[in-house]
Amino acid sequence: MAGPDARALPVHPADLALIDEAVEHVRTARTGDVVRRLMPGLAAAERAALVRHCALTHAAVLVSAPSVETLCATLRDRGLDAGKAVPSVIVRRRLAERYGRTPEGLRVDIVRVPVPGPVSVPAVAPAERAVEIFVLEAPPGAGLDAVAVRERAARHESHLALEVTEPDDVIMAGLRTTLVERGAMVPDGGGYNAREDATALYFRTGTGASTASGAERLELHARGDHRQALTAHLAAAAGQDPARRLLELCTGAWTTQALATAVRLGLPDALPTGAEPAVDAAELAARTGTDRDGTGRLLRYLASLDVVAADGDRYRLGPLGSVLRSDAPHSMAPLAELYGGPFYASFGELDHAVRTGEEAFKYLYGESHFTLFAARPELDVLFQRTMAASAAMFGPVAAAVAASGARLVVDVGGCDGELLARVLAAGPDLRGVLLEREHVLDSARARLTEAGVVDRCTLVAGDFTESVPPGGDVYLLSRILHDWDDDACLRILRRCADAMPQGAELLIVERLLPQDGRPSLATAWDLHMLCNVGGRERTEEHYGRLLAESGLGLCSVAPLPLDGFLLRARKAGGASAAL
Numbered sequence: 001m002a003g004p005d006a007r008a009l010p011v012h013p014a015d016l017a018l019i020d021e022a023v024e025h026v027r028t029a030r031t032g033d034v035v036r037r038l039m040p041g042l043a044a045a046e047r048a049a050l051v052r053h054c055a056l057t058h059a060a061v062l063v064s065a066p067s068v069e070t071l072c073a074t075l076r077d078r079g080l081d082a083g084k085a086v087p088s089v090i091v092r093r094r095l096a097e098r099y100g101r102t103p104e105g106l107r108v109d110i111v112r113v114p115v116p117g118p119v120s121v122p123a124v125a126p127a128e129r130a131v132e133i134f135v136l137e138a139p140p141g142a143g144l145d146a147v148a149v150r151e152r153a154a155r156h157e158s159h160l161a162l163e164v165t166e167p168d169d170v171i172m173a174g175l176r177t178t179l180v181e182r183g184a185m186v187p188d189g190g191g192y193n194a195r196e197d198a199t200a201l202y203f204r205t206g207t208g209a210s211t212a213s214g215a216e217r218l219e220l221h222a223r224g225d226h227r228q229a230l231t232a233h234l235a236a237a238a239g240q241d242p243a244r245r246l247l248e249l250c251t252g253a254w255t256t257q258a259l260a261t262a263v264r265l266g267l268p269d270a271l272p273t274g275a276e277p278a279v280d281a282a283e284l285a286a287r288t289g290t291d292r293d294g295t296g297r298l299l300r301y302l303a304s305l306d307v308v309a310a311d312g313d314r315y316r317l318g319p320l321g322s323v324l325r326s327d328a329p330h331s332m333a334p335l336a337e338l339y340g341g342p343f344y345a346s347f348g349e350l351d352h353a354v355r356t357g358e359e360a361f362k363y364l365y366g367e368s369h370f371t372l373f374a375a376r377p378e379l380d381v382l383f384q385r386t387m388a389a390s391a392a393m394f395g396p397v398a399a400a401v402a403a404s405g406a407r408l409v410v411d412v413g414g415c416d417g418e419l420l421a422r423v424l425a426a427g428p429d430l431r432g433v434l435l436e437r438e439h440v441l442d443s444a445r446a447r448l449t450e451a452g453v454v455d456r457c458t459l460v461a462g463d464f465t466e467s468v469p470p471g472g473d474v475y476l477l478s479r480i481l482h483d484w485d486d487d488a489c490l491r492i493l494r495r496c497a498d499a500m501p502q503g504a505e506l507l508i509v510e511r512l513l514p515q516d517g518r519p520s521l522a523t524a525w526d527l528h529m530l531c532n533v534g535g536r537e538r539t540e541e542h543y544g545r546l547l548a549e550s551g552l553g554l555c556s557v558a559p560l561p562l563d564g565f566l567l568r569a570r571k572a573g574g575a576s577a578a579l
């Protein structure tokens, strides 16, 4: 066999070669070159900004040796002066995780070998550069030979480090964003080392780019405790793990139930808010008549979702949870109950809907939700309150109608009158007509009375597939069409067109399926429509076609809150109004 016998040497020759390579790289590399090699996609200005805020300070490698003292002696023999060894926290934990061992069962030290850098680098004095060697102590018989062999081959811990020259929260957040979003670097762990009082964020190249020394990992090293950047970084790294991400996705139903359970048991109303003192699980359980242990476990889970805020083992409502209080304006509590109740059970039959194209709701309950809820007043009221809960979606519509100069507004399928009440409140000279199924009209009358506009309203019981009240200046179809298939939509739109005088306007509020792959709530609601209603969400182009087939023309589309859109249409051939 040519060359030295690796078994006879205290440190493996491949590990020594790795150290030599790192020393050479640190001696010659310039920060800008390292940035260019690792992140070839960065624009010149972005590269310059990184170089302004960071400087290459060290290359790191992991080697194994019978002891850290043996390694230091070997380095000295090779003319390299290793400083004092300090225990590693982060790499020891990473090794333990990688090989299913306890961190306490591994000894990993860090030794630093100062290396003068190129003298022309102004940001860092030559003596500040170093090679950082993680030494895995693997004395004979320790059972770590296989670990050493695998680490030598994979070089998991090899990286280059950029020191952030003047770190603060804003700089750290900006650098992290630039590396991930512009440089295609992938978050790869990190930590705070209390002994050094330093924060390290690790990245690996997402493109397979590497430095001249083969390193594909980068450490952003900063003096001090930068917990905000670290937390965001670790969360992003966790999100990269497909198994973890899938666990989170597969257990999404637990979230739905945790929220619905919290509402059903009255937790949001019983929890303190704002400056009120936080309570522990025992106090909350006493208030809600629930089990202390179960309540504590639910609270801990809700805290992980940011729905409640935890202060040790005491809790109060967070901003998210406050929307679930029954007295919150447009409380989302009914929505949590409905989506965790009847619509939750029907989602269990989604495969029927996907296999056959039929509503899972009807398959499970034997009738459509409109029919079933009509016979169960408590569910119908819950549905109406759920609609009102997401009224933010049509918030700007009231002002738009009021400013249009219209005198008579017809709300087709106006539910409990939430939208019409807002429209009439915004336009004191406006009169309204609300068309609904007969049993919904009592709720609508109550809401319109509460809003002080009922005397300007006519409530009409009817079926919008049969006829729509004539003579309005503006017709509203808010969240109606997505409940129906294309044939039913055509019937509804034609009834609207029949009723609309020339010059009247039809305002449609719906989510639109994006045509360019942008994220939108419409994608999830489309599945909800398939499962529970037998309708669908549609693209703008799809609505344009349905309108055209009904003798109407789409005039404009404007965005609304909660991924909604306002589609304005007129009778084909009519002039466009100034809405």
Ligand SMILES: C[S@@+](CC[C@H](N)C(=O)[O-])C[C@H]1O[C@@H](n2cnc3c(N)ncnc32)[C@H](O)[C@@H]1O
Residues within 6 Å of the ligand: 370, 387, 388, 412, 413, 414, 415, 416, 418, 419, 435, 436, 437, 440, 462, 463, 464, 465, 477, 478, 479, 480, 483
């Ligand atoms: C999804 S809700 C939308 C309610 C309201 N426009 C909104 O945006 O909050 C659909 C409404 O259509 C009503 N509806 C269903 N079928 C109807 C029909 N054939 N004629 C009139 N209204 C109907 C329901 O009672 C329900 O209030």
